[in-house]
Amino acid sequence: MATTTYLAASTRALAEEMERDPSVWALGEDLGRGGVFGQYKGLQARFGAARIADTPISEACIMGAAVGAAMAGTRPVVEMRFSDFALCATDELVNQAAKARFMFGGQATVPLVARQPIGMWRSSAAQHSQSLEAWYAHVPGLVVVAPATPADNLGLLKSAIRADDPVVYLEHKDLWAAEGDVPDGEHLVPLGVADVARAGRDVTIVTWSAMRRTSLAATETLAGEGVEAEVIDLRTLWPWDRDAVLASVERTGRLLVVHEAVTVAGFGAEIAAFVAEHLHHRLRAPVRRLGAPRIPIAYAPPLENAARVTPDAIAAAARAMLAPAAARAS
Amino acid sequence: MSPASDEARPPARNLDRERLTAHLDTMWRIRAFEEAALRGLSEGLVRGAIHPSIGQEAVAAAVCLNLARSDLILSTHRGHGHTLAKGADARAMMRELLGRAGGTCGGKGGSMHIADFSVGMLGANGVVGANIPIAVGAAHAVALRGGPEIVACFFGDGAINRGPFLEGLNWAKIFRLPVLFVCEDNAWSATTRTADLTAGEGAAARARSLGIPAQILDGNDAIGLDAAARDAIAAVRAGEGPRLLHVRTYRMTGHTAADAAGYRDAAEVEAWRARDPIARLAAALAEAGVDPARLEASRTEAAAEMADVLDDARAAPWPDLAAAFADVQDVGDPAERAY
Ligand SMILES: Cc1ncc(C[n+]2csc(CCOP(=O)(O)OP(=O)(O)O)c2C)c(N)n1
Ligand SMILES: [Mg+2]
Numbered sequence: 211m212a213t214t215t216y217l218a219a220s221t222r223a224l225a226e227e228m229e230r231d232p233s234v235w236a237l238g239e240d241l242g243r244g245g246v247f248g249q250y251k252g253l254q255a256r257f258g259a260a261r262i263a264d265t266p267i268s269e270a271c272i273m274g275a276a277v278g279a280a281m282a283g284t285r286p287v288v289e290m291r292f293s294d295f296a297l298c299a300t301d302e303l304v305n306q307a308a309k310a311r312f313m314f315g316g317q318a319t320v321p322l323v324a325r326q327p328i329g330m331w332r333s334s335a336a337q338h339s340q341s342l343e344a345w346y347a348h349v350p351g352l353v354v355v356a357p358a359t360p361a362d363n364l365g366l367l368k369s370a371i372r373a374d375d376p377v378v379y380l381e382h383k384d385l386w387a388a389e390g391d392v393p394d395g396e397h398l399v400p401l402g403v404a405d406v407a408r409a410g411r412d413v414t415i416v417t418w419s420a421m422r423r424t425s426l427a428a429t430e431t432l433a434g435e436g437v438e439a440e441v442i443d444l445r446t447l448w449p450w451d452r453d454a455v456l457a458s459v460e461r462t463g464r465l466l467v468v469h470e471a472v473t474v475a476g477f478g479a480e481i482a483a484f485v486a487e488h489l490h491h492r493l494r495a496p497v498r499r500l501g502a503p504r505i506p507i508a509y510a511p512p513l514e515n516a517a518r519v520t521p522d523a524i525a526a527a528a529r530a531m532l533a534p535a536a537a538r539a540s
Numbered sequence: 541m542s543p544a545s546d547e548a549r550p551p552a553r554n555l556d557r558e559r560l561t562a563h564l565d566t567m568w569r570i571r572a573f574e575e576a577a578l579r580g581l582s583e584g585l586v587r588g589a590i591h592p593s594i595g596q597e598a599v600a601a602a603v604c605l606n607l608a609r610s611d612l613i614l615s616t617h618r619g620h621g622h623t624l625a626k627g628a629d630a631r632a633m634m635r636e637l638l639g640r641a642g643g644t645c646g647g648k649g650g651s652m653h654i655a656d657f658s659v660g661m662l663g664a665n666g667v668v669g670a671n672i673p674i675a676v677g678a679a680h681a682v683a684l685r686g687g688p689e690i691v692a693c694f695f696g697d698g699a700i701n702r703g704p705f706l707e708g709l710n711w712a713k714i715f716r717l718p719v720l721f722v723c724e725d726n727a728w729s730a731t732t733r734t735a736d737l738t739a740g741e742g743a744a745a746r747a748r749s750l751g752i753p754a755q756i757l758d759g760n761d762a763i764g765l766d767a768a769a770r771d772a773i774a775a776v777r778a779g780e781g782p783r784l785l786h787v788r789t790y791r792m793t794g795h796t797a798a799d800a801a802g803y804r805d806a807a808e809v810e811a812w813r814a815r816d817p818i819a820r821l822a823a824a825l826a827e828a829g830v831d832p833a834r835l836e837a838s839r840t841e842a843a844a845e846m847a848d849v850l851d852d853a854r855a856a857p858w859p860d861l862a863a864a865f866a867d868v869q870d871v872g873d874p875a876e877r878a879y
Binding site for chain 1: 643645650698699729736738861864874
């Protein structure tokens with residue numbers, strides 16, 4: 211075990227996979243200088259400019275070329291810089307990468323990883339802060355991953371690179387500097403398996419990405435009040451670990467889904483609906499979702515905060531779910 | 541790469557001293573605004589990223605000097621100069637950078653989304669190249685209305701490798717739209733030398749291949765730019781269709797204020813520093829007999845103005861929280877909490 215950052219873990223993951231498999235390569239803007247956040251630092255010196263490829267500002271072609279290169283036998287890791295810019299490559303990802311295998315009757319696979327850093331970070335405003343994971347979870351053919359810890363960023367990125375499907379890989383910009391223990395040897399985290407970040411008996415908080423940290427902070431407050439919340443970090447949104455969530459909610463009888471993205475039509479809606487469909491009789495309180503209001507993210511810090519889910523808001527929501535039904539209604 | 545022009549400019553005689561002194565004033569105001577913004581950043585007052593245009597002021601100033609207030613412009617992430625030169629209020633701009641009430645966008649956009657529709661400035665943009673089709677569409681609307689306005693669209697050398705550049709130029713040409721495309725070629729796209737990743741001769745060559753007249757200009761020559769902008773804008777306004785100015789200049793700072801730009805050759809930076817567009821224009825005006833005190837005042841007044849502007853913004857209140865929920869949309873306007 212060694213302590214490392216979320217950022218360094220991703221660098222290590224890519225390096226290990228490039229070492230292991232010569233068909234793995236990466237492409238995107240400014241990668242030779244380490245990428246916009248430094249997550250590619252040192253890789254071009256180590257693997258050369260052909261495998262850590264600097265591209266023009268041509269998102270549609272970066273993604274489209276990766277689709278072609280994936281169908282032709284390589285494993286491209288696409289860097290989109292900010293998930294917001296990946297929208298310039300939506301056709302290539304949604305119409306092409308996600309569909310090729312099916313449309314062509316199984317003749318093709320598209321083993322690419324589209325890294326798209328998400329989330330609010332330092333007053334980046336409306337075009338550099340979005341969390342659009344629900345869009346991708348909606349698209350058949352795509353795998354959607356959103357790691358929250360350094361160990362998971364190592365193990366999930368490696369698994370994503372090895373997957374034969376196109377993987378939308380959503381790292382959170384506010385987590386780059388986060389530190390955590392990471393195993394020294396080969397570390398793979400399987401896609402589609404949740405992590406119980408904290409065990410608890412009273413309420414199940416299902417979350418992912420940076421909201422894992424925020425939710426864990428809320429559980430400290432709740433524990434002080436005698437409320438033991440379980441926190442399930444989904445890690446992968448498609449496929450998501452339905453068994454883990456059902457098993458937990460079956461015990462606690464309460465589900466609170468927390469995500470940074472807009473609540474409306476967010477991925478929390480899918481989880482809430484699924485749990486309601488399957489565990490209706492076991493629920494001791496209505497399922498609850500906590501996310502951003504349906505507003506673009508503003509620049510000014512106090513306005514930006516209006517879109518932010520806080521530990522206090524999470525604790526309050528959990529508390530309300532635990533209140534007796536009569537109190538809840540008021 | 542060296543600063544170059546494919547147009548030899550006649551020596552500075554018969555200068556329109558009044559006009560060019562105003563041109564100098566605008567350039568100093570842009571520089572002073574950005575220097576004040578950088579102070580604001582180091583004081584922790586500016587929270588988001590800023591992309592300074594220090595060294596590139598002549599382009600914004602020269603183009604906007606030749607535009608009417610009713611003309612429209614579209615800008616980039618590096619848009620303070622365009623906005624100020626088009627006539628936006630510096631106080632409102634600085635308040636925007638600090639995210640305060642009274643900002644051009646009420647504090648909701650910040651530096652990268654600065655906009656002032658009251659002076660025809662239809663927005664900076666956080667997405668490289670996205671402003672090009674928008675500019676073309678604005679010109680299309682002008683054409684539909686039969687209005688006299690033209691649209692100027694600024695973008696960087698890196699933007700020409702995105703598809704919207706080709707799509708926008710082709711569109712402007714086939715519909716014969718009143719657009720002036722201005723490629724601010726500062727040689728760099730973030731930390732990458734643009735030439736290494738750009739086939740062919742760049743913006744002017746690509747425009748010409750579509751039949752759009754284009755000129756390559758020295759972007760640090762404020763006088764030559766003024767003349768070229770005047771001619772190009774006259775042609776666009778006369779209904780001759782789009783034109784493109786490919787302006788070679790240099791970004792004296794890093795990509796953002798946080799970027800030390802250690803990847804650049806110091807000699808390259810120094811060569812461009814010696815061609816500072818403000819110093820060159822001031823020298824030409826001095827040579828043409830403009831009172832040195834007037835030239836000095838151009839600098840000091842701009843510095844004093846922008847120091848005040850920063851103080852004003854520093855003292856300004858935060859926006860009302862309600863602003864976070866306002867101006868999202870009319871139908872289905874958001875409640876404070878969706879659920
Ligand atoms: C579509 C898109 N891709 C990438 C970025 C990130 N980015 C912001 S500015 C920039 C460099 C732009 O270079 P250029 O067009 O030459 O403008 P300059 O910054 O030099 O003024 C990049 C890559 C972005 N904002 N939008
Ligand atoms: Mg540039």
